[in-house]
Amino acid sequence: MTRKPNVAGLAAPAPKEAKPRLLQDGRDMFWSLAPLVVACVVLAGLVGMCSFRPSGPSDGAVPSYDAAAALKADADALGIPIRPPRLPDGWHANSGARGGIDAGRSDPKTGQREKAVTSKVGYIAPSKMFVSLTQSNADEDALVSSIHHSMVPTGAQDVDGVKWVVYEGGEDAEPVWTTRLDSSRGPAQLxxxxxxxxxxFRTLAGATQTQQPIVPGRQ
Structure with missing residues (x-):
């Protein structure tokens, strides 16, 4: 029995050779990663839109922060003298945080270095600029170094009889004023x-140094 030829009388074309598996894997990997890359770009854009500029709000809106409650909680938790500044109208607290400084203080009894604690509140002044106050049991040099590295004392400011040492650094470093205040609850470095x-700076210094430390546990 004679076999019938195909339509064109020619042999059927050979099947197309498959691409190497390596190329298929690369293509698959590209399309699998593409949505992830797009998601990362979108997320980065959102983070940039939500970032906070300490130098002052660009649109005039100041985030709300309950400084009185935060300082009261810090006094209870940290066990150090913390003063609540009594600021004039126009000042607005907008941020705050607790922190620690490794080997930040020298124990007065043993002389050994111990971890210090910090309580920080940031404010927007009437000038629309950001100013922060940190209260701590740290030594002066350790506290200043925790704020900005490579700072050196360049002078002092007298605020109603209290001496604040002025530290300055490089061109981009913001100045630091610091003083040590004593109280019945012990000393504190500000x-x-x-x-x-x-x-x-003078307004915030004066508004803080005139106040008595918060008594822990008292409403």
Missing amino acids: AITGAGSNED
Whole structure:
């Protein structure tokens, strides 16, 4: 029996050779990663839109922060003298945090270095500039170094009889004013820094040094 030829009388074309598996894997990997790359780009854009500029709000809106409650909680938790600044109208607290400084203080009894604690609150002054106050049981040099590295004392400011040592650094470093205040609850090292003016620093210094430390556990 004679076999019938195909339509064109020619042999059927050979099947197309498959691409190497390596190329298929690369293509698959590209299309698998593409959605992830797009998601990362979108997320990065959102983070950039939500970032906070310490030098002051660009649209005039100041985030709300309950500084009184935060300082009261810090006094209870940290066990160090913390003073609540009594600031004039126009000042707005907008941020705060607790922190620690490894080997930040020298124990007065043993002389050994111990971890220090910090309580920080940031404010927007009437000048629209950011100024922060840090209260700590750290030694002066350790507290200043925790705020900005490579700072050196360049002078002092007298605020109603209290001496604040002024530290300065490089061209981009914001100045730091610091002083040590004594009380019945012990000493505390205070530091002020930020993009504010000397007048902003003086206002915050005076509003803090005149207050008594919060008594832990008292409402």
